[in-house]
Amino acid sequence: SAVISQKPSRDICQRGTSLTIQCQVDSQVTMMFWYRQQPGQSLTLIATANQGSEATYESGFVIDKFPISRPNLTFSTLTVSNMSPEDSSIYLCSHRGGGLDTQYFGPGTRLTVL
Amino acid sequence: EDKVVQSPLSLVVHEGDTVTLNCSYEVTNFRSLLWYKQEKKAPTFLFMLTSSGIEKKSGRLSSILDKKELFSILNITATQTGDSAIYLCAVGATSGTYKYIFGTGTRLKVLA
Numbered sequence: 001s002a003v004i005s006q007k008p009s010r011d012i013c014q015r016g017t018s019l020t021i022q023c024q025v026d027s028q029v030t031m032m033f034w035y036r037q038q039p040g041q042s043l044t045l046i047a048t049a050n051q052g053s054e055a056t057y058e059s060g061f062v063i064d065k066f067p068i069s070r071p072n073l074t075f076s077t078l079t080v081s082n083m084s085p086e087d088s089s090i091y092l093c094s095h096r097g098g099g100l101d102t103q104y105f106g107p108g109t110r111l112t113v114l
Numbered sequence: 115e116d117k118v119v120q121s122p123l124s125l126v127v128h129e130g131d132t133v134t135l136n137c138s139y140e141v142t143n144f145r146s147l148l149w150y151k152q153e154k155k156a157p158t159f160l161f162m163l164t165s166s167g168i169e170k171k172s173g174r175l176s177s178i179l180d181k182k183e184l185f186s187i188l189n190i191t192a193t194q195t196g197d198s199a200i201y202l203c204a205v206g207a208t209s210g211t212y213k214y215i216f217g218t219g220t221r222l223k224v225l226a
Contacts (some may be wrong), residue, residue: 037143042202042216054210077169091153102215103148103161103204 002027004106006093012112013083020079021109023093028073030096033103034066037090049076083113116141118205120217128225131193137203138185145206147179147186152200152219160188160201193224215220 002075003026013019023032041057047055047068055068069077094105118139127133137147146164150157161170163179163186170177174193178188190197200219207215 042218043204044216045213048211048213058213092156100157102146104159105150105156110155 001102001104002029002095003065004095004104006109007107009107010110010112012114015084016112017083018079019111020077020081021077021091021093022112023072023078023106025095030068030073031077032070032079033094033096034068034076035092035094035105037092037108039088042072043092046078080111083111085113087111088113116205116207116215118203118215118217120201120203120220122220123218124221126223126225127184127193129194131163131224132189132191133193133222135190135201135203135222137184137205137217139203139215140184141205141207141215143208144181145208145212148204148206148214149177149186149188150202150204151214152202155199157202174184192200193222195224195226197223198222 005024007022011019013028032049035043037043045058046058046061046066049055049068049070051070051073065081067079089111091109092105094103096103117130121136138179146162148162150158161177166179166181178187200221202219203217204214
């Protein structure tokens with residue numbers, strides 16, 4: 001499977017600011033995904049990012065709050081906008097392996113909003 | 115509504131014990147079931163299951179799927195402290211779009 005890197009690994013941010021998380025894959029992948037894992041919770045899909053088209057957001061997530069870019073087949077960014085303490089989570093990007101049935105995750109970004 | 119339920123929520127055992135983790139699901143158009151180990155931030159892929167009754171095995175870990183009863187189990191034999199982690203179950207389903215629904219996980223702690 002393609003290897004995924006993410007940065008930053010962690011950050012502490014002030015309320016009302018925005019943070020952009022970068023996700024880099026070492027080979028071309030068609031679909032990339034962004035997940036959130038709030039403290040003590042499981043993973044929740046935020047959106048699917050396809051190259052050359054708008055991201056597809058899951059129910060409860062909107063583009064104004066979580067704008068996503070996918071400029072090419074190896075890179076994506078997720079921005080968490082106008083942050084509040086409720087946005088404190090681990091944010092994970094992922095891609096699907098061969099055959100589309102296996103999903104691999106990046107190392108994650110731990111965000112704390114004060 | 116699609117859902118994935120894992121049990122137990124947490125488990126404490128001693129080294130050498132055998133544990134069984136459970137994952138039950140109700141989804142539309144089941145495609146696959148995945149098990150992950152999450153130690154810090156990133157879930158690490160363990161198994162993918164698509165067919166009933168076929169055991170997947172990797173060292174001391176094994177898993178099997180029952181598509182009739184809609185559940186899977188993950189077994190860990192001769193547990194070690196390094197097995198301490200959260201184990202996540204995710205079910206791939208095509209209800210509209212193809213996506214994975216994650217359970218809340220089982221937190222396993224193995225004591226020396």
